[in-house]
Amino acid sequence: MFKLLKTDEKTKARRGELTTAHGVIQTPIFMPVGTQGTVKTLHPDDLVDLGSQIILGNTYHLNLRPGLEVIRAAQGLHKFSSWDEPILTDSGGFQVWSLAKLRKISEKGVEFANHLDGSKMMMTPENSMEIQATLGSDIAMLFDECPPYPCDEKYAEESLALTTRWAKRCKIWHDENIDTVVPWQVDPSQIDDDKKTPVKRQLAFGIVQGSTFAHLRERSAKELIEIGFDGYAVGGISVGEPEHEMIRAIDNAVPHLPEDKPRYAMGLGTPPQMLEMIARGVDMFDCVMPTRVARHGLAFTHDGPIHIKNKEFELDQRPLTETTHPSVRRFTRSYIRHLWRAKEMLALRLLSYHNLHFYLQLMEQAREAIEAGTFSEFKDAFIGRYTANSK
């Protein structure tokens, strides 16, 4: 399912191809986040125009609202949200940790009060996988326990051991049930003919934990590989740690992961961070940042982020960034600034669209640079210009 096409000679950057039931994904890749069954402010057609190869769905949120009965009636998340390309769903573990209240972790799973109405719920490895199967995502993530930052070695070690035991239960549930629950497994006609790929089942990815401890990251990776997953994520990052700890977590985990499986750094990051991660052999990223900061008026540019409300853009007839993308070239900074000041929703939409374009274009350029053997130079030039103003 994953084909490693090329490894960079100067860095560990990889050019790969991940095949899922809904299509083939070229890596390195950034995955826009569609928490509640929509990438905020955007239409599925926008995501296609942007060249999004895969988007994320959120197990915790979608299970609460609209709930599985609604998803079942629509025959899965693809049909529900009218998105016929690949979807990856997280397991809910991170949201149970970051959003829910009154968490009680036991061997069985996590009991918590949900953030919408406070009612008590239980999430277990088995029901996380069942929810993801019902959503019908192309890639399911195992249900893990995400330790906080900072955390002591004892907590990290026990948490990692629990995550491994849960990973086994996830794998068992997935192996036994996946062919009878995923909507497009039950009714293959749900995958459009032109989307049909050799992959006929939902993939499952493990999540390496171990906090800031190198030997625990190694142990976690080895235990997960022993169980056997279709890909491996590095979790427990982007939880408030400083950037160098985030990089260290990748450095501690990635060397222990198999060459022939995709690697996913969860919840990252800024454009320079993603390039640093690619150089370390990471293939997949997701982050709410490009759409979230857009809703606060920020646009990414090659010279770093700009705030569109600034007076300097009042008469600026240039697009947000230089690009050949017609839908981005089309609108001036002057116009988008006006929309922002007039509180028009189109401002949020054009900024979100632009920022995702910036991220997806960065990945496309990274892929081209790896193919051309110039990734190291590309990375240094990009980061040099991006950070020049902040030095």
Next chain:
Amino acid sequence: MFKLLKTDEKTKARRGELTTAHGVIQTPIFMPVGTQGTVKTLHPDDLVDLGSQIILGNTYHLNLRPGLEVIRAAQGLHKFSSWDEPILTDSGGFQVWSLAKLRKISEKGVEFANHLDGSKMMMTPENSMEIQATLGSDIAMLFDECPPYPCDEKYAEESLALTTRWAKRCKIWHDENIDTVVPWQVDPSQIDDDKKTPVKRQLAFGIVQGSTFAHLRERSAKELIEIGFDGYAVGGISVGEPEHEMIRAIDNAVPHLPEDKPRYAMGLGTPPQMLEMIARGVDMFDCVMPTRVARHGLAFTHDGPIHIKNKEFELDQRPLTETTHPSVRRFTRSYIRHLWRAKEMLALRLLSYHNLHFYLQLMEQAREAIEAGTFSEFKDAFIGRYTANSK
């Protein structure tokens, strides 16, 4: 510039063609409202997909923000907002009346405190036309005085006389200056080749006032025709009067308007109201209603409006309305209800898109029915079904 193609035999409905510098408009037509240089929640591409032939811009709002310096830098509203189809601008008279504070009306014009920062401004017939010329709209409306409802005959008569004197000043300013101010007059290359029409100048429409008084509506119409405009609007309606007074205003004005010019009922209306107006010989409509009620969760259907938040739509796999439009058919009520409850902007966007589709489709069906000689039957059938549930 206006070609009357057919008049219905049973009603006064007309099928016509209005040629402007940015394109030819098939009437009867509904014009989506882009108050601040954007039709709320929508992208210009959406408006093209919806078959919008012309949209509105707002002189009062755009003059305040972004202001003419910004519009001039962009070389007009078309380029600023990336909309290359026809635009009609209102004169600002209605907003001075409905939004501004501390109005002082004099022969010269209206002094007022603007609704954004309260600063004092003056709007005159001349500067309203100059602003509209700078915006570069395809159709400019004369600057009028809009009497309130109800209003006594003396007020209505004096107000109407003032509107006529202002109409003359508008016409004089327009005749003398239009060829040197409108961006695409100054630089004809600004109109794309495929948009070039025999019309090379901004059109100007008069506005019939006279409140609820039949003889004053007649006098207003005759005085405006004497001055000579490219089209005639009925103003001072949709200002809080009951529906039968709105219809009466049309009945009092339209018979005095020339056959060979387009007729525009300002600020209307519900789907049944528009069909009643078409039956009385009106050609053009504009209204914020389809997009405004969308932002409150309402969708127009052939059986009357529905509120998407209602529980009954939880599992409803049908689109908002039966239609052949692929972008409307694509999303289920169940999905849009979920987006609405999750406070996702895509809900407002899909509802706005749908409601404009409903309005524009109604106009298209009206045009076809007039051509086929079945308008009267079409109107009765539509209104019968639309209002059946409310009886």
